Amino acid sequence: VAPVAGDDVTMTGTGTCTITGTSGSPDACRSIVCTLFTGTLAMGSGTQLNIGDGTAGATTFVAGMTFNPNATSKLKFVSTTTGNNITPGGKVFAIVEFDGVGGEWTLQGSYQANVTAGSGTILTNGSFITNSQAVTSSLSSSNSNTRSLTLGTTTWAMSTASGTTWDIGTSTGMTLSAASSTITTTGTTTARTFAGGGLTYGAFSCTTTTSGSVTFTGANTFANLTLSCGSNATSSYLFGANQTVSGTLTSNGNAVQNRTFLKSTVKGTARTLTVATVTVTNIDFQDITGAGASGWNLSAVTGGSGNCGGNSGITFNTPKNCYMKTGVNVNETASNWYTTSGGSTPIDPVIPMVQDTAIFDANSITAGSIVITQGRTRTCAHNWTGVTNTPDWAKGTVCAFYGAITMVAGMTNSGTSAYTYDGRSASNFTTAGLTWTNPLTIDAVNGVGSLVQVDNITSSSTLTVTSGTMDALTNLKTGAWTGAVIANGGTYSLGGNSTCTTSIQINTSGTIALSSYTLTASSTGTYQGGTVTGTGTLAHTAGMTFSGTGVTLNALSNTFTCTTFLLNGSGSTYNVKTITGSDSFTATTGTLNHTGTITSNSSALIVPAGAGATACNPMRGFL
Numbered sequence: 001v002a003p004v005a006g007d008d009v010t011m012t013g014t015g016t017c018t019i020t021g022t023s024g025s026p027d028a029c030r031s032i033v034c035t036l037f038t039g040t041l042a043m044g045s046g047t048q049l050n051i052g053d054g055t056a057g058a059t060t061f062v063a064g065m066t067f068n069p070n071a072t073s074k075l076k077f078v079s080t081t082t083g084n085n086i087t088p089g090g091k092v093f094a095i096v097e098f099d100g101v102g103g104e105w106t107l108q109g110s111y112q113a114n115v116t117a118g119s120g121t122i123l124t125n126g127s128f129i130t131n132s133q134a135v136t137s138s139l140s141s142s143n144s145n146t147r148s149l150t151l152g153t154t155t156w157a158m159s160t161a162s163g164t165t166w167d168i169g170t171s172t173g174m175t176l177s178a179a180s181s182t183i184t185t186t187g188t189t190t191a192r193t194f195a196g197g198g199l200t201y202g203a204f205s206c207t208t209t210t211s212g213s214v215t216f217t218g219a220n221t222f223a224n225l226t227l228s229c230g231s232n233a234t235s236s237y238l239f240g241a242n243q244t245v246s247g248t249l250t251s252n253g254n255a256v257q258n259r260t261f262l263k264s265t266v267k268g269t270a271r272t273l274t275v276a277t278v279t280v281t282n283i284d285f286q287d288i289t290g291a292g293a294s295g296w297n298l299s300a301v302t303g304g305s306g307n308c309g310g311n312s313g314i315t316f317n318t319p320k321n322c323y324m325k326t327g328v329n330v331n332e333t334a335s336n337w338y339t340t341s342g343g344s345t346p347i348d349p350v351i352p353m354v355q356d357t358a359i360f361d362a363n364s365i366t367a368g369s370i371v372i373t374q375g376r377t378r379t380c381a382h383n384w385t386g387v388t389n390t391p392d393w394a395k396g397t398v399c400a401f402y403g404a405i406t407m408v409a410g411m412t413n414s415g416t417s418a419y420t421y422d423g424r425s426a427s428n429f430t431t432a433g434l435t436w437t438n439p440l441t442i443d444a445v446n447g448v449g450s451l452v453q454v455d456n457i458t459s460s461s462t463l464t465v466t467s468g469t470m471d472a473l474t475n476l477k478t479g480a481w482t483g484a485v486i487a488n489g490g491t492y493s494l495g496g497n498s499t500c501t502t503s504i505q506i507n508t509s510g511t512i513a514l515s516s517y518t519l520t521a522s523s524t525g526t527y528q529g530g531t532v533t534g535t536g537t538l539a540h541t542a543g544m545t546f547s548g549t550g551v552t553l554n555a556l557s558n559t560f561t562c563t564t565f566l567l568n569g570s571g572s573t574y575n576v577k578t579i580t581g582s583d584s585f586t587a588t589t590g591t592l593n594h595t596g597t598i599t600s601n602s603s604a605l606i607v608p609a610g611a612g613a614t615a616c617n618p619m620r621g622f623l
Contacts, residue, residue: 003029005053011037019043026050026076031058040066043073052079052100061089069094071114079103099124106131113137117163123147130154138165142195144172151181162190169217171197178202179223185214196220211235215265216243226250229260233377236261239271249275253282256303256349257333257376263287267467268445270310284354284378290314304349308378308402309424322352323359327366331375332358352380354402361386374399381427384408395419395438404428413437416461421451430454437461439483442490444468453477453495465490465510472496473515485519487512487530494519494536504538506530508551514558525562527574532558546574546590556595567592
């Protein structure tokens with residue numbers, strides 16, 4: 001006979017016992033003791049065992065038994081009384097949920113459950129006391145119920161799992177006692193989040209992050225915070241709120257080229273780190289305000305301190321000129337940098353910081369056919385003025401750059417990895433008639449960062465403006481892009497008639513500032529909201545689509561030309577001046593307002609009102 005919720009289960013002997021209940025109809029007992037059991041307790045996929053009632057809820061597993069849970073199975077502790085001990089017996093659990101109002105559970109040994117975000121340890125109601133035992137699991141307890149978590153001196157390990165592996169994002173009703181505990185997470189190639197809920201913790205340590213990231217949400221307080229990285233150049237730590245460290249912030253990069261990166265989750269919105277003591281090496285910062293007794297003077301730390309913009313309260317290495325000198329192929333991460341042109345005194349640190357300027361002049365390249373490989377994920381301004389022997393600049397690493405780029409005719413450039421301008425000022429961009437080979441993204445802060453064209457650009461790839469400005473207007477320059485021109489959230493400001501061989505794309509918060517010029521695309525243009533300014537023209541030698549859901553496009557002074565036109569934006573409004581040249585006009589859904597005319601190359605303009613669509617609403621005239 002299967003036990004029911006009020007039964008105390010004592011397992012003895014050998015054999016296999018299989019839990020078959022599910023979340024909708026779980027197996028149940030008041031307590032379970034396996035002290036004399038040497039068999040196997042199995043739980044299949046999606047099965048659930050509820051343990052506890054209003055009087056008890058103890059669980060004892062032992063080393064001599066076998067526990068075989070499927071990763072999706074759940075032990076759910078539902079007792080509503082205190083004094084319930086859990087003895088894991090060295091067994092590895094799958095999903096464990098504590099959900100008894102007024103219930104209390106205390107570990108009597110080390111404990112391990114799933115580390116998958118949301119599918120490890122779930123604290124819904126009641127009190128979980130780790131009793132200073134070692135724990136390996138994710139934690140999910142983002143709710144407003146009355147509950148408590150008491151860690152003592154526990155070391156809680158979250159392993160390599162991705163996602164929100166510690167989740168007290170909603171901390172209402174939570175009492176956390178963790179001041180003497182340590183929470184650790186180890187290396188990963190994915191993103192994970194520590195949602196601390198603005199509570200107070202002991203030590204948090206992540207020392208082997210590879211190419212992934214850790215994001216902190218909630219204005220948390222830590223006794224000590226250790227954030228370092230492994231032998232990689234792409235890991236980062238992000239802060240969604242201010243953090244306080246009452247002891248030491250330790251953040252050590254693996255090497256001068258493999259650097260830790262501390263930054264805000266929102267570009268241009270600074271987060272304050274209030275820290276008693278700062279111990280760092282090989283480190284870069286962006287949008288971080290340093291505060292506290294530490295003083296934040298990082299100008300002499302080992303490996304240097306990189307200023308990626310938006311920081312305050314921190315003293316960084318002073319920006320300097322760094323002169324390359326080599327007679328062989330070399331990566332920019334190598335120690336070929338000197339304090340003067342053709343000099344012999346190496347810079348310190350041995351490679352340029354992001355706030356420095358890398359200079360390649362007449363004394364830099366001492367032989368022909370030299371390849372300079374840009375191998376850093378965050379790099380500085382580059383100035384090739386005066387370089388000789390026609391070197392090739394090989395840009396083969398996905399990279400963010402923080403200053404001006406000045407190329408010259410007496411060099412070549414290669415590479416197709418994405419390059420992103422992430423500076424916080426106006427930086428010049430000079431191609432000297434060379435074809436820029438990399439996809440180029442502008443992701444600086446709107447109204448702060450801009451990349452200024454010094455000459456006309458020919459690119460074999462795409463331009464994407466995410467934030468900030470691609471400024472061709474200041475010097476009245478043109479762009480010829482062999483990919484798309486995409487305005488996601490920043491502004492592309494034209495300074496002459498320009499082209500792209502694929503499509504023009506404007507998304508919800510993107511802007512293309514045409515002035516009086518024309519931007520011509522060879523493929524279908526896609527407009528999902530955004531803004532077009534000036535009086536210029538967006539010309540399409542192919543089709544054009546107004547799409548998106550619930551968006552608005554404002555282009556009341558602009559003309560659009562195309563061969564076919566599709567209005568297909570549910571709940572969206574598109575305000576334009578003129579559309580001309582369309583051989584077909586199809587309205588599926590959305591509203592098109594125009595102040596000028598809608599004309600067609602065909603014998604009759606086709607403006608059907610499709611299901612849910614609003615045909616043209618002329619603000620002035622309709623042809």
